[in-house]
Amino acid sequence: MSPTRVVVTGLGATSPLGGDVPSTWQAMLAGQSGVRLLTEDWAAEMPVRIAARVAVEPSEVLDRVKARRMDRSTQFAMVAAQEAWADAGLTDTDVDPERLAVAVASGIGGVTTLLSNYDALKEKGPRRVSPLAVPMLMPNAPAANISLAFGARAAVHAPTSACASSNEAIAMALDLIRLGRADVVIAGGAEAAIHPLPMSAFAQMMALSKNDGDPTTVSRPWDTGRDGFVLGEGGATLILESEEHARARGARVYATLLGAGITNDAHDIAQPDPEGRGGTRAIRMALREGDVDPTTVVHVNAHATSTPQGDVAEGLMLHNVLGSQASEAVVTSTKSMTGHLLGGAGALEAVATVLALHHRVSPPTINLDDKDPAVDLDIPTSARDLPAGDVVGLNNSFGFGGANVAVAFGSV
Known part of the structure; x- marks a missing residue:
């Protein structure tokens, strides 16, 4: 028996490029950067003073009383989930709550809540620690709050695999539907780690770019001048459904x-493994599970964070799996514009992959002035049309701890 077909019916996002999916997508196609100079007082003493903050603060979207009970990462996830739910045209009566699941990830969790409460403890004593600190800082807080908001009573998961976390959440959602445990899954991830401690830690391990030029030009995947990633924040979610459930309610399918x-x-x-063996296996597994002919892969939203070693390794992975098609597929790194959302990166890039297939156009990679000769990929620096017909797009995510996740989307 063939596996249950799973379709994408709703998209939501809040990113450094826009407060929703349409504005984020248009900025991507236009090659705009969301990276800015940080203006907070604490940033003046930092070795890295740039980051990609969200374009629209969640306080402008969410109920302010409810938002105060959420960490910033949860706020991002909630904004994205609300948009995706509405975009899918879902109502409370469209889904049996016991058949509605959530898989929403975070790589770090409520780090700003944790650190602000530790500051309160040190400066003012234990009685000033918030009674909501634990439910705000726990890594499953975004998933749990979404389940409460939409009444999801099936599985509620929060995978944590560093920068591969939200792509793993999408993979988990696929399994939940195919195993018959849910009809609809709200899947994605969010991150909010623009804070002096995580930024100092990333800088100390030489992961962040220390380029002090124009902030909009610093994130430069595959360029010979790349020297590390730029930290971003935000969140994204997808509504995934069994095809049968989507058809029964007349849903639009992306x-x-x-x-x-x-x-x-x-x-x-x-x-990362410099030979890309783990990532190669992940991409191969995604294509095999989807019964995908590698020659139909016309687009890749790469993990490519703008680090010297990782960007080259990913090129090797694509050639290992796709062969000559690796040089034919249109490859992009939207991190060149959004920065790196860590645990939220895969979800935002999944949204971009889905829209690229839906609209038949790939966003560009910006700041690619001198491509590394070790990278044999077709990486356009302006938006590029994708071919018609039944085609496939890949979305790759790799994270600390050696995590590799690849997901394959098909056009409709």
């Missing part, structure tokens, strides 16, 4: 979710 692959490098806690 794309199909064909397959997913999850592997681990077991190589190093931070550095």
Whole structure:
């Protein structure tokens, strides 16, 4: 028996490029950057003073009383989930609550809540620690709050695999539907780690770019001048449904979710396997699970964070799996514009992959002035049309701990 077909019926996002999906997508196509100079007082003493903050504060979208009970990462996830739910045309009566699941991830969790409460403890004593601190800082807070908001009574998951977390949430959602445990899943991720401690930690391990030029030009995947990623924040979600459920309610379908692959490098806690063996297996698994002919892969939203080693390794992975098609597919790194959303990156890039297939156009990679000769990929620096017909797009995510996740979407 063939597996249950899973389709994408709703999209939501809040990003450094826009407060919703339409504004984010238009900015991507236009090659705009969301990276800015940080203006907070604490930033003046930092070794890195740039980041990609969200374009629209969640306080402008969410009920302010409810928002105060959420960490910033949860706020981003909630904004994205509300948009995706509305975009899918869902109502409270469209889904049996016991058939509605959530898989929403965060790589770090409520770090700003944790650190602000630790500051309160040190400066004012234990009685000034918030009684809501734990339910705000726990890594499953975004998923839990979404389940409360939409009455999801099936599984509620929060996978944590560093920068691969939200792509893993999408893979988990695929399994939930195919295993018959849910009809609809709100899937995605969010991150809010623009704070002096995580930024100092990333800078100390030489992961962040220390380029002090124009902030909009610093995130430069595959360019010979790349020297690290730019930290971003935000969140994104997708509404995934069984095709049968979507058809029964007459839903619009953006794309199909064909397959997913999850592997681990077991190589190093931070550095990727330079030969890309784990990522290669993840991409191959995603295509095999979706019964995808590699020649139909016309688009890749790459993980490519703008680090010297990782960007080259991903090119090797694509050639290992796709062969000559790796040089034919249109490859992009939207992190060149959004910065790196860590645990929220895969979800935002999944939204971009789905829209690229839906509209038949790939966003560009900006700041690619001198492509690394070790990278043999077609990486346009302006928006590029994609071919018609039944085609496939890949979305890759890789994270600390050796996590590798690839998901394959098909056009409709």
